[in-house]
Amino acid sequence: MSTDAECAVVRLPSVVDLKAVGALQAEFLAVRGRPLDVDARDVTRLGGLGLQVLMSAKSTWRSDANDFRIVEPSEDFLKALQLFGAPHLEAAALEEPRP
Amino acid sequence: MDPLAAIKVTFFQECEEQLAELESGLLAMEAGDTDSEIVNAVFRAVHSIKGGAGAFSLEALVRFSHVFETALDLVRGGAITPDQDVLKLLLRSADILADHVRAARDGGEVDEARSHAMAEELEALAGGGEGGGSAAEADDGFGDFDFKPLMVSFDEAPASEAPATEAPVAEVAPEPSGRSFIIRFYPQAALYQKANEPGLLIRELARLGEVAVEVDGSGLPNLAEMNPEDAYLGWRVTLTAPKADIAAVREVFEWVEGDCYLDIVEPAAQSAAAATAAPEIDATQPEVDVMALIRQAQEAVIPQAAAPAPASLEPAKAASPDASKAKEVALDAKAQAATREAGGSPQTIRVDLERVDRLIDLVGELVINQAMLAQRVAECGLQRASSVAMGLDDLEHLTREIQDSVMAIRAQPVKSVFQRMPRLVREIAAMTGKEVRLVMDGEGTEVDKTVIERLSDPLTHMIRNAIDHGLETPEERVAAGKPREGLVRLAALHRSGRIVIEIVDDGRGINRPKVRQIAIDKGLISAEANMSDDEIDNLIFMPGFSTATTISDISGRGVGMDVVRRSIQSLGGRITISSRPGQGSTFTLSLPLTLAVLDGMVVTVAGQTLVAPLTAIIESLQPKSGDVRQLGPNASVIAIRDTHVPLIDIGRALGYRQNSPSPTESVALLVEGEGGARAALLVDAIQGQRQVVIKSLEANYRPVPGIAAATILGDGRVALILDVDAVMVPKPLERAASGPSAQTELAAPAPSLLKAG
Numbered sequence: 023m024s025t026d027a028e029c030a031v032v033r034l035p036s037v038v039d040l041k042a043v044g045a046l047q048a049e050f051l052a053v054r055g056r057p058l059d060v061d062a063r064d065v066t067r068l069g070g071l072g073l074q075v076l077m078s079a080k081s082t083w084r085s086d087a088n089d090f091r092i093v094e095p096s097e098d099f100l101k102a103l104q105l106f107g108a109p110h111l112e113a114a115a116l117e118e119p120r121p
Numbered sequence: 122m123d124p125l126a127a128i129k130v131t132f133f134q135e136c137e138e139q140l141a142e143l144e145s146g147l148l149a150m151e152a153g154d155t156d157s158e159i160v161n162a163v164f165r166a167v168h169s170i171k172g173g174a175g176a177f178s179l180e181a182l183v184r185f186s187h188v189f190e191t192a193l194d195l196v197r198g199g200a201i202t203p204d205q206d207v208l209k210l211l212l213r214s215a216d217i218l219a220d221h222v223r224a225a226r227d228g229g230e231v232d233e234a235r236s237h238a239m240a241e242e243l244e245a246l247a248g249g250g251e252g253g254g255s256a257a258e259a260d261d262g263f264g265d266f267d268f269k270p271l272m273v274s275f276d277e278a279p280a281s282e283a284p285a286t287e288a289p290v291a292e293v294a295p296e297p298s299g300r301s302f303i304i305r306f307y308p309q310a311a312l313y314q315k316a317n318e319p320g321l322l323i324r325e326l327a328r329l330g331e332v333a334v335e336v337d338g339s340g341l342p343n344l345a346e347m348n349p350e351d352a353y354l355g356w357r358v359t360l361t362a363p364k365a366d367i368a369a370v371r372e373v374f375e376w377v378e379g380d381c382y383l384d385i386v387e388p389a390a391q392s393a394a395a396a397t398a399a400p401e402i403d404a405t406q407p408e409v410d411v412m413a414l415i416r417q418a419q420e421a422v423i424p425q426a427a428a429p430a431p432a433s434l435e436p437a438k439a440a441s442p443d444a445s446k447a448k449e450v451a452l453d454a455k456a457q458a459a460t461r462e463a464g465g466s467p468q469t470i471r472v473d474l475e476r477v478d479r480l481i482d483l484v485g486e487l488v489i490n491q492a493m494l495a496q497r498v499a500e501c502g503l504q505r506a507s508s509v510a511m512g513l514d515d516l517e518h519l520t521r522e523i524q525d526s527v528m529a530i531r532a533q534p535v536k537s538v539f540q541r542m543p544r545l546v547r548e549i550a551a552m553t554g555k556e557v558r559l560v561m562d563g564e565g566t567e568v569d570k571t572v573i574e575r576l577s578d579p580l581t582h583m584i585r586n587a588i589d590h591g592l593e594t595p596e597e598r599v600a601a602g603k604p605r606e607g608l609v610r611l612a613a614l615h616r617s618g619r620i621v622i623e624i625v626d627d628g629r630g631i632n633r634p635k636v637r638q639i640a641i642d643k644g645l646i647s648a649e650a651n652m653s654d655d656e657i658d659n660l661i662f663m664p665g666f667s668t669a670t671t672i673s674d675i676s677g678r679g680v681g682m683d684v685v686r687r688s689i690q691s692l693g694g695r696i697t698i699s700s701r702p703g704q705g706s707t708f709t710l711s712l713p714l715t716l717a718v719l720d721g722m723v724v725t726v727a728g729q730t731l732v733a734p735l736t737a738i739i740e741s742l743q744p745k746s747g748d749v750r751q752l753g754p755n756a757s758v759i760a761i762r763d764t765h766v767p768l769i770d771i772g773r774a775l776g777y778r779q780n781s782p783s784p785t786e787s788v789a790l791l792v793e794g795e796g797g798a799r800a801a802l803l804v805d806a807i808q809g810q811r812q813v814v815i816k817s818l819e820a821n822y823r824p825v826p827g828i829a830a831a832t833i834l835g836d837g838r839v840a841l842i843l844d845v846d847a848v849m850v851p852k853p854l855e856r857a858a859s860g861p862s863a864q865t866e867l868a869a870p871a872p873s874l875l876k877a878g
Contacts, residue, residue, distance in 0.1 A: 039313075039318075040313050040314065040316075040350060043349035043350065044349050044350065046349070047344060047347070047349040050344055051344060051345055054344075054345070068320075069313070069318050069320065070308060070313065070318055070319040070320065070352070070354060071313050071349060071350065071352070073336070073354065074338070074341060074347075074349075074352075074353050074354045075344070075347075075349055077336075077338045077341055077354070078338075078341045078342065078343065078344045078347050078353075079344050081338075081341065081343075082343050082344040082345070085343070102320060105320050105323055105324065105334065106319070106320060106323070106334065106336050106356070107323075107333070107334030107335045107336045107356065107358075108336045
């Protein structure tokens with residue numbers, strides 16, 4: 023499930039909450055149609071709205087038949103996924119980084 | 122007002138409530154109450170303030186409440202023991218938090234140095250706590266969250282599809298070790314806008330026991346179609362908690378309940394109940410997703426943005442193919458509502474005060490109108506037993522009830538004023554180096570809102586005085602054989618249709634020789650004046666009197682007890698003092714419950730109809746010729762039993778006439794002024810007692826000396842309400858001092874021009 027297009031990288035901000043999600047959605051949509059690596063190394067706080075943007079993005083990428091991965095997740099980011107009961111995103115996060 | 126500003130106003134109103142909750146909780150803890158409920162309430166108060174402040178980007182408030190919350194969380198978690206020192210710190214922090222809230226609301230500034238120092242103290246306290254996660258840390262990234270997930274397999278469903286059929290409720294067997302709950306909650310956008318987070322709620326649930334969390338993304342749209350600030354996710358949490366009950370679970374959602382769809386089920390209890398009480402529910406029927414049903418119903422009935430109402434779940438019956446299940450949901454929703462009701466938090470609405478005042482005004486008009494109608498009917502000579510007159514009696518009864526009910530809307534517990542006092546006491550105690558315990562009684566006593574608002578300053582001043590002047594230093598107290606800690610008691614109670622507020626201290630009492638000497642030095646009384654203890658005590662109410670030899674920061678702010686007395690009097694109240702040397706002083710305020718109506722004695726003076734407040738009148742009598750003695754050309758006294766009191770002709774005092782009629786042909790009203798001084802007011806005749814609706818003379822005309830307000834009588838005429846204290850000729854003390862005559866001041870106006878047309 024990959025395309026030839028160049029992989030885009032979106033780096034999540036430190037706090038992914040109400041204030042951040044609008045920009046994040048726009049950033050994702052700007053690279054739609056390309057495989058995407060979401061860099062979560064800076065995340066210290068992931069809110070419910072941040073989670074839903076990530077989940078929606080993942081399913082949108084999947085329906086577009088493009089790769090969607092979360093790379094270099096921070097500890098806090100993984101803890102938040104665990105807390106939210108979102109293991110599928112966690113799985114996406116734990117995937118090996120693209121070579 | 123734009124919607125955001127309106128929400129902000131509500132936020133600050135809620136902040137005041139949370140601050141009150143915070144303070145009363147901390148005080149209860151200080152008094153030794155270790156109930157975890159109280160600790161939780163204290164934490165929640167700060168957490169809620171922080172949440173709202175975050176939504177409005179009130180950075181300073183967020184910063185301070187964040188630090189405060191961290192410390193409280195450690196107290197709540199048991200990492201910090203709330204001993205007296207810790208509680209003192211927390212109480213002072215509550216004061217600073219209140220400053221921040223008010224600064225954010227009113228645009229003022231907080232004492233940054235003080236706030237910063239307090240934040241550092243809190244941080245030091247929190248740093249000293251033994252491990253454990255904190256809410257603040259969790260806010261910053263769910264940092265030390267001690268969470269042991271019991272992961273349930275979650276097969277991600279495509280966003281456009283409904284999730285796989287939920288595990289049937291009954292199949293989630295409760296752990297033998299404890300009770301089990303299934304909690305489904307679907308946040309609404311408002312939850313996020315108020316800076317609440319589902320993660321924190323889940324974390325709170327995890328405090329109760331072991332949790333398994335599943336996110337439901339079945340409502341998630343495609344990324345391009347989603348509004349990122351809207352809420353699409355829901356959570357299903359299975360909680361196994363040995364000790365928790367459903368109330369504890371519900372409490373986690375207490376302050377987001379209006380902002381999320383919530384369903385809490387205890388399968389064990391439900392299946393037991395179903396087995397015994399609900400045979401009509403077919404247990405073999407395949408389960409359906411309850412929340413999906415709710416959503417269906419909601420989509421059918423309410424727009425996305427509308428607040429959820431349990432009743433709106435009802436249409437699920439029609440929308441669902443499974444009516445019995447929908448019924449169950451609806452019943453559960455009703456049960457939730459019932460639980461909330463039974464939980465005791467009364468339902469309230471916020472109403473603009475202007476609207477209430479308008480209603481009160483209108484009801485006042487209704488009362489007047491009803492009285493006018495009754496008078497017209499009486500003038501027609503109808504029998505009292507006639508159906509019209511009896512109908513009017515019913516109308517009067519109803520009108521009174523409406524009036525009482527409307528007045529009750531404005532009535533508020535004095536708690537809103539009392540709750541400011543603990544902080545005041547702490548601050549003054551700290552400034553004076555005295556140890557003070559404040560005891561408050563009767564905070565629930567209700568009185569008109571206007572009275573409450575205007576009570577704050579006098580009470581503040583009197584409490585200041587009680588500590589600054591009344592209480593001794595700890596050393597002096599010990600030397601006098603008293604406990605180091607002084608006691609100040611603030612109590613409110615209803616007595617004879619008035620509210621009585623007492624400020625009692627167990628300090629040194631009024632130093633009468635000193636008070637007397639000061640009064641002499643300041644020329645307030647003559648050195649020879651022979652005065653009773655009571656009269657000496659009352660000297661402190663004289664204008665310009667101050668017993669402090671140096672002006673202190675605390676009570677010496679240019680406001681004396683005379684100002685206190687005047688403000689109480691302007692509320693139609695009176696203030697009295699009793700003091701015992703070495704044992705303390707008691708100040709007693711007596712105030713009317715409302716400023717909108719007045720029980721009055723309607724009297725005739727020089728052809729005018731006047732109203733004398735009934736509360737001031739002790740008795741009425743017909744003077745006998747031997748009882749009245751002339752004192753000079755303008756003054757006379759009347760003997761009433763074994764004492765003489767000044768006899769004042771109201772007609773002359775108000776400038777209605779130059780010459781007084783013969784007292785024996787008049788009626789005397791024995792009245793008591795605010796200072797306890799008595800006088801007899803001479804009127805021509807008494808018409809009767811009546812409750813009158815007070816109309817402000819200041820607002821409708823201008824202040825008139827000797828007149829407190831006006832009212833409209835049944836015949837449509839304006840009657841003036843006497844200001845008894847103002848018409849009383851100078852009290853004996855003042856006469857002894859300088860002898861200014863109030864009469865010269867009162868003679869000028871001609872209130873008769875107010876007669877209604």
